Structures are given as C-alpha cells and as structure tokens.
Amino acid sequence: MSVADSKLRSRLPFSATTKIEEVDPKYKELILTLPKEDQWLAIELRKYGGFWYPERHFSGVLAMQEVFKSQPSDVIIASFMKSGTTWLKALAFAVLHREKYNLSSHPLLKLNPHDCVPIIEHHYATRDEHYLESVPSPRVLGTHVSYSMLPDSIKTSTSKIVYICRDPKDVLVSLWHMVTKFEWFNKPFPFAKAFELFCEGRMPYGPVWDHVLEYYTKSIRSPEKILILKYEEMLKDPSDGVVKMANFIGCPFSEDEMKIGSVEKIVELCSFNKLKDLDVNKNGSGAGNVPNNYYFRKAVVGDWQNFMTPEMANTLDEITKEKFSDSTFTY
Numbered sequence: 001m002s003v004a005d006s007k008l009r010s011r012l013p014f015s016a017t018t019k020i021e022e023v024d025p026k027y028k029e030l031i032l033t034l035p036k037e038d039q040w041l042a043i044e045l046r047k048y049g050g051f052w053y054p055e056r057h058f059s060g061v062l063a064m065q066e067v068f069k070s071q072p073s074d075v076i077i078a079s080f081m082k083s084g085t086t087w088l089k090a091l092a093f094a095v096l097h098r099e100k101y102n103l104s105s106h107p108l109l110k111l112n113p114h115d116c117v118p119i120i121e122h123h124y125a126t127r128d129e130h131y132l133e134s135v136p137s138p139r140v141l142g143t144h145v146s147y148s149m150l151p152d153s154i155k156t157s158t159s160k161i162v163y164i165c166r167d168p169k170d171v172l173v174s175l176w177h178m179v180t181k182f183e184w185f186n187k188p189f190p191f192a193k194a195f196e197l198f199c200e201g202r203m204p205y206g207p208v209w210d211h212v213l214e215y216y217t218k219s220i221r222s223p224e225k226i227l228i229l230k231y232e233e234m235l236k237d238p239s240d241g242v243v244k245m246a247n248f249i250g251c252p253f254s255e256d257e258m259k260i261g262s263v264e265k266i267v268e269l270c271s272f273n274k275l276k277d278l279d280v281n282k283n284g285s286g287a288g289n290v291p292n293n294y295y296f297r298k299a300v301v302g303d304w305q306n307f308m309t310p311e312m313a314n315t316l317d318e319i320t321k322e323k324f325s326d327s328t329f330t331y
C-alpha cells in the first residue's frame with residue numbers, strides 16, 4: 001500500500017458519529033427543537049426539510065451544508081441507504097482510478113469500498129472533515145443526504161453526481177436486516193414495525209420516494225450533472241452501467257480498453273461474490289466498528305417476497321405509484 005492508499009480510510013454509518021451531548025452547540029440548539037422519531041430504537045431520527053436524519057449524523061449534515069467545498073473534479077456517489085451504495089462506490093473508485101491501480105494489488109482487495117470512498121457527512125459529524133482534503137484527487141465521495149440538503153458547492157461546481165436507486169421493497173428488507181444486526185440494537189424489532197415506519201416515510205434519510213424524486217427531477221433538468229442508475233438494471237447488465245458511468249464522469253473506456261476487457265475486469269473486481277469473500281469484508285470492520293460483512297447479504301432482486309405478505313407489497317407499491325404519479329420516473 002502506498003501512503004495515499006493508507007489514507008483511504010472512512011467513517012462508517014451509525015456508530016462512528018456524535019452523540020447529541022457532544023454536538024457543536026450552534027447545531028445542538030436547532031437539533032433539539034426538531035421533530036423526533038425514536039421507534040427505530042437506537043437510531044433516533046430528527047426531521048428537517050422534509051427528511052428524517054439519524055440524530056447522530058445530523059450535525060454533520062448541517063456542517064457539510066455550511067462548510068463543504070466541492071472540487072470541480074469530484075465524483076459524488078449519492079444514494080438512499082441500502083440501494084447499492086457499497087457496490088457503486090467500488091465501481092466508481094475502480095473506474096476513476098483505473099490507471100493508478102493494478103487489479104492484482106488493488107485497494108479494493110484490502111479495504112471495504114466505504115473505506116475507499118468516504119461519506120462526507122460522517123466526517124463532519126465526527127469533526128474530522130480535514131480528512132476529506134487528503135483524499136487522492138480526483139476524489140470519489142459518498143453521501144446519503146437529499147439533493148435539497150446538498151451544499152451549494154456541490155450543486156454549482158462541475159463535479160458529477162452518480163445516484164443509485166432500488167425498489168423500495170428490497171431497500172426496506174435490506175435496511176431491516178442491517179439495523180437488527182447491530183449488537184447495541186438489543187430489543188426485538190419486528191419487520192412489521194419497520195414496514196409501518198417505512199410506509200410513513202419515517203426511516204433514516206427518508207422518505208425514500210422524496211429522496212429519489214429530488215435527484216431524478218434534477219437529473220432531468222441537468223443530465224450533465226446527475227446520472228441515475230438503477231440497482232436492478234445494474235444487476236442485469238453491470239458492464240453497461242459501468243460504461244455509462246465512465247462516459248458520464250468523463251473517463252470513457254478507450255477502444256483498446258474495451259478490447260482487452262477492462263470493463264469486465266472492473267465488474268469482476270467489484271462483484272458481490274468477489275468482494276464478499278475478501279478477508280477484509282469477511283472479518284474486517286470500518287473505523288466505526290461496523291463489521292464489513294454487514295454490507296454484503298444476498299444482493300438479489302425481489303428478496304422482499306420472503307418477508308412481505310402480498311398485502312404489504314401491494315401497500316408499498318401503491319404508495320410508490322402515488323408518490324411518482326406526477327413524474328416520469330419508474331423503478
């Protein structure tokens with residue numbers, strides 16, 4: 001590992017963040033006045049600007065909005081939780097830095113994708129935002145923040161945003177599995193409860209539909225700024241998604257690269273089976289002590305069928321239909 005590689009460390013969701021008592025007083029006062037949702041047990045949420053944020057991250061979201069300076073060459077991986085972020089981070093990092101790293105000694109073989117692509121708001125929440133300046137350029141950075149809460153410097157710079165979305169039914173199943181794994185999440189949390197909260201839009205960074213709509217609407221107006229990818233389409237044809245992304249972020253694959261199978265090699269490096277079986281992802285954990293294996297579960301389309309009754313699925317589909325009724329977006 002080079003010095004630059006060893007700096008590729010990130011903070012991870014939920015545990016690596018700040019308790020409300022430790023929050024910068026200028027944000028604490030505001031946060032304590034916001035509507036609260038505490039039914040996700042250990043993940044307390046606060047509502048701001050129409051979205052529910054994990055309380056422990058929210059000072060980071062506010063600070064990011066106020067202070068973060070985007071570089072023109074940044075690639076921002078934006079997503080709602082459990083929509084394919086880990087995968088897209090790996091792919092974007094591998095595509096953008098493909099001239100720098102050899103596939104046989106690639107950082108993704110030693111580090112979880114979240115450790116290669118830091119989550120901006122988490123670094124502000126933990127007050128180590130200076131780390132973001134040390135990320136090798138061009139930077140690939142991640143965020144779960146809604147489009148409306150992004151800092152102006154991201155919106156107005158020439159940086160690119162790649163957004164991934166996924167059928168909300170599978171998002172919910174994936175989210176429920178992840179939150180019930182945390183050992184400090186020490187009470188039963190029935191799927192039916194998560195379903196109810198999800199349908200009401202009361203989920204971390206939710207409502208999911210508004211999150212997608214904001215990015216989608218902006219992508220229609222500014223297709224050069226935001227590329228929308230869909231998890232299900234990526235699973236069907238990952239090479240196509242990788243080529244689209246490379247073109248969009250301004251590093252298209254050359255004819256020679258296409259001939260020698262560079263796209264397929266990156267797809268293979270970042271594939272679920274490859275990443276999941278790496279020692280770092282089987283046994284390692286990130287700086288926030290979240291075990292890396294929490295990010296790799298099944299990676300299939302339609303696992304919701306194993307957890308939802310047909311009525312539940314229908315309810316969620318109806319909400320989705322209604323939420324997107326004024327939009328051309330479909331999953």
Ligand code: PAP
Binds near residue numbers: 083174175303
């Ligand atoms: P995050 O929001 O915590 O970062 P995120 O990566 O967005 O999570 O989503 C995790 C999902 O992506 C998991 O889906 P599942 O629970 O339905 O299985 C995970 O398995 C899946 N996933 C992780 N890595 C990959 C990959 N390389 N290819 C495809 N899917 C993946």
